[in-house]
Amino acid sequence: MHNKFYLILVLCMSLISCNSGLVFSEYEALSNGKWEMDETLHFEFLELDSIQQHNMFISVRNDNTFPFSNLFLITELEFPDGNTQRDTLEYRMAKPTGEWLGKGMGSIKESKLWYKENIVFPDSGVYKLSVSHAMRKNGEVDGLFILDGITDVGLEIEKSTQ
Template sequence: MIRHLKKEYGLLLIIIGLLFFTSCRRSTLFAGAVPLNGVWPKESAAKFVIPVSDTVSLYDFYVNIRHTQKYRYSNLYLFMETLFPNKTYTRDTLEIMLANPEGKWLGKGWGKIKEDHVLLKSKFRFPLKGKYTFLIWQGMRTDTLHAVQSVGIDIEKSK
């Protein structure tokens, strides 16, 4: 009888654990990054192609930056171009703050690498079905930016 109760108790714990992990997970449409290995020339764009079929749901759009503590600046300017399925496009200039005024890094990380997960737009809808292409360039006043390890984007369903 005790063995039977242990078995049921173990099964119950597994079910509770699965429910916890699946209920806390957000639905991700896309998550990807382009490795830069510490060197990002001004003319080199990170490219992300995302097929979209849902024009009803709301999404949150994040940019992810991984950099080392050797990064020389407290911010990072980015140029982002969005090519829509109907061949129209938009171009935006973004400023990502990587450190506070005292020089403390804002990103997470224990070692020399810091990761910034920055919300760009929340609760937006894709206007068209089809393939979207996102291009991201560094927009700093230097031809080659050093100490940036990768740039990426995450698109998740809004809560």
């Protein structure tokens, strides 16, 4: 009897946690939690509903070896017609107390970071997103060749509710 109760509870929890607006989700794992400076992550997706607005998120999973409270990323979104949008982004990853802002149990935390809000994908074809890190230590000109503590980076696209 208790097993049936737990099974029903697990099913209900999984249904509640599902995101019905999610239209794309993909993650790239980084080997041994190390992101090399010249390692660019690539995501590709086909056109979505051409009149529907979408929200794009970059999801980052980090562990306790990540040595910073923020994260700088360089992104390049390429449209099917060849036009590109390049952005340099900064995200807070921890509170001033050092507590991670991401969600999750144990040593891995996942942060869902806003990338583009209410974007429309009007062109048919393949869209490409490239993501690389742009981290460096304070006072240093050269970037970090290896960024520790990032285990996975993902792209999620959801239908906008606006």
